[in-house]
Amino acid sequence: MNRLVVFLWLILILFLQVFVLNNIHFLGYVNPHLYIVFVFIFPLNKNRFLFLTLAFLYGLSIDFFSDTGGIHAFSLLFISYLRLLFIKMFFKKNDLDYLLFNLHKEPFGQVFNYVVTLTFIHHFILISLANFSFNNMGGVLLNTLYSSIFTLILYFLGSYIFRKKQVN
Amino acid sequence: MQQLIYFFRKYRYFLFFLLLEILALALIINNLSFHKSKFVSSANNITGGFYNKANSISDYFQLNNENKELTEENLSLKNKIHQLEQIIDTISETKVLDTTKYNQQYSYINGKIINNNYSEKSNFILINLGLKDSISKEMAVINSKGIIGITEDISNNYSRVQSILNKKSNINASLKNGSHFGSLTWNGKDYNIVQLLDLPRQAIIKTGDTIITGGKSTIFPEGIPIGHVLNIEEGGTSVTRIVNIKLFNDMSNLKNIYVIRDFDKKEIRNLESQKNE
Numbered sequence: 471m472n473r474l475v476v477f478l479w480l481i482l483i484l485f486l487q488v489f490v491l492n493n494i495h496f497l498g499y500v501n502p503h504l505y506i507v508f509v510f511i512f513p514l515n516k517n518r519f520l521f522l523t524l525a526f527l528y529g530l531s532i533d534f535f536s537d538t539g540g541i542h543a544f545s546l547l548f549i550s551y552l553r554l555l556f557i558k559m560f561f562k563k564n565d566l567d568y569l570l571f572n573l574h575k576e577p578f579g580q581v582f583n584y585v586v587t588l589t590f591i592h593h594f595i596l597i598s599l600a601n602f603s604f605n606n607m608g609g610v611l612l613n614t615l616y617s618s619i620f621t622l623i624l625y626f627l628g629s630y631i632f633r634k635k636q637v638n
Numbered sequence: 639m640q641q642l643i644y645f646f647r648k649y650r651y652f653l654f655f656l657l658l659e660i661l662a663l664a665l666i667i668n669n670l671s672f673h674k675s676k677f678v679s680s681a682n683n684i685t686g687g688f689y690n691k692a693n694s695i696s697d698y699f700q701l702n703n704e705n706k707e708l709t710e711e712n713l714s715l716k717n718k719i720h721q722l723e724q725i726i727d728t729i730s731e732t733k734v735l736d737t738t739k740y741n742q743q744y745s746y747i748n749g750k751i752i753n754n755n756y757s758e759k760s761n762f763i764l765i766n767l768g769l770k771d772s773i774s775k776e777m778a779v780i781n782s783k784g785i786i787g788i789t790e791d792i793s794n795n796y797s798r799v800q801s802i803l804n805k806k807s808n809i810n811a812s813l814k815n816g817s818h819f820g821s822l823t824w825n826g827k828d829y830n831i832v833q834l835l836d837l838p839r840q841a842i843i844k845t846g847d848t849i850i851t852g853g854k855s856t857i858f859p860e861g862i863p864i865g866h867v868l869n870i871e872e873g874g875t876s877v878t879r880i881v882n883i884k885l886f887n888d889m890s891n892l893k894n895i896y897v898i899r900d901f902d903k904k905e906i907r908n909l910e911s912q913k914n915e
Contacts, residue, residue, distance in 0.1 A: 495756075518651050519651070522651070522654055522655055522658060526662070529662075530678065533678050534678055535680055535685050537669075537679060537762040537764075539665050540666045541666055543662040543665070547658050599666060600759055600760075601759055602666075602670065
């Protein structure tokens with residue numbers, strides 16, 4: 471995918487998140503946070519200043535729409551920083567492989583581990599910050615679990631559908 | 639010196655990351671306090687404009703319900719007018735003309751909700767009224783069924799309302815049959831149930847009692863309906879007694895609202911600040 475396509479996708483996902491997914495309220499409080507695909511589809515690069523800045527701004531724009539202060543910016547930036555660590559851990563890549571790295575071309579098992587780990591970390595931080603106290607930790611963990619599963623289902627369905635189209 | 643440069647070069651991404659995280663954390667903490675001016679708020683022209691557009695589409699799907707609510711409100715207002723007319727007729731002879739009595743204390747500004755949150759711990763509502771409609775901070779927001787929140791962050795065309803479904807929310811409320819009052823808070827669990835705390839021990843309260851705003855604050859006028867008592871969690875003392883209140887409003891389904899402007903607010907505030915000195 472070239473840069474323009476990535477950019478258009480991210481704008482589309484931002485609006486999808488804000489106008490559709492934020493209003494789902496499954497079981498009264500479970501919302502998927504699909505906008506974290508930012509971290510998965512943004513091209514890898516050795517220089518990370520641009521990526522970290524954009525992650526912060528992308529999270530902040532979600533915050534602007536949902537009146538949450540900076541919790542989305544904080545948690546999205548956090549997994550953006552951790553991304554490289556997990557790519558090294560799960561895919562055994564080094565600096566030279568970054569240019570050609572593509573999640574669609576990797577084996578599904580490793581991709582699954584990578585995506586699930588980052589999603590859970592992100593959702594846990596996000597929901598803890600939204601709670602902002604040590605009361606109700608059980609509720610936070612339960613909400614993390616439910617929302618993460620919701621997000622993961624949407625992400626894998628979406629990536630499956632759009633991968634098929636690219637082959638044809 | 640060289641060591642220092644080496645250190646910065648080695649950890650440059652981590653330091654940059656840390657800087658941005660601290661910035662985000664500062665924004666989060668800024669958002670938690672009521673009185674500070676907000677930087678990250680949906681009451682700006684870009685996000686407000688988008689919500690306004692989206693709202694103008696989804697409006698059509700709720701027209702039926704809105705119509706029904708408005709006619710119901712009309713009905714109750716008409717009934718009140720007739721009652722008042724009758725009272726005025728009977729006492730018209732004893733009335734004394736006094737201009738100060740005719741001065742209006744409250745005026746209502748009508749508007750619409752364009753974005754409504756109710757599933758978080760701190761919920762905010764965006765309305766399509768702003769500075770141009772002479773909205774200012776700390777004005778009451780209600781609808782025909784009961785209270786909704788307090789205005790908090792105002793831009794030119796939009797304002798952000800701190801919903802009563804907010805951990806920071808604290809509103810003076812009293813019983814309809816009696817003058818005991820307590821403070822209305824929310825524990826963040828069910829969006830249709832709020833909690834009344836600090837009710838004095840002498841207050842007799844039972845399930846089904848109506849709760850209204852108390853008039854002890856300068857924000858809400860007295861007598862706006864809130865909800866009815868669902869159950870009472872007794873704890874022995876007044877501090878631990880929690881009264882669960884079912885709201886008359888369905889907080890997940892709100893559309894038309896009124897913002898209340900209090901003309902005497904400044905005067906009352908002045909008196910209160912003198913007392914404190």
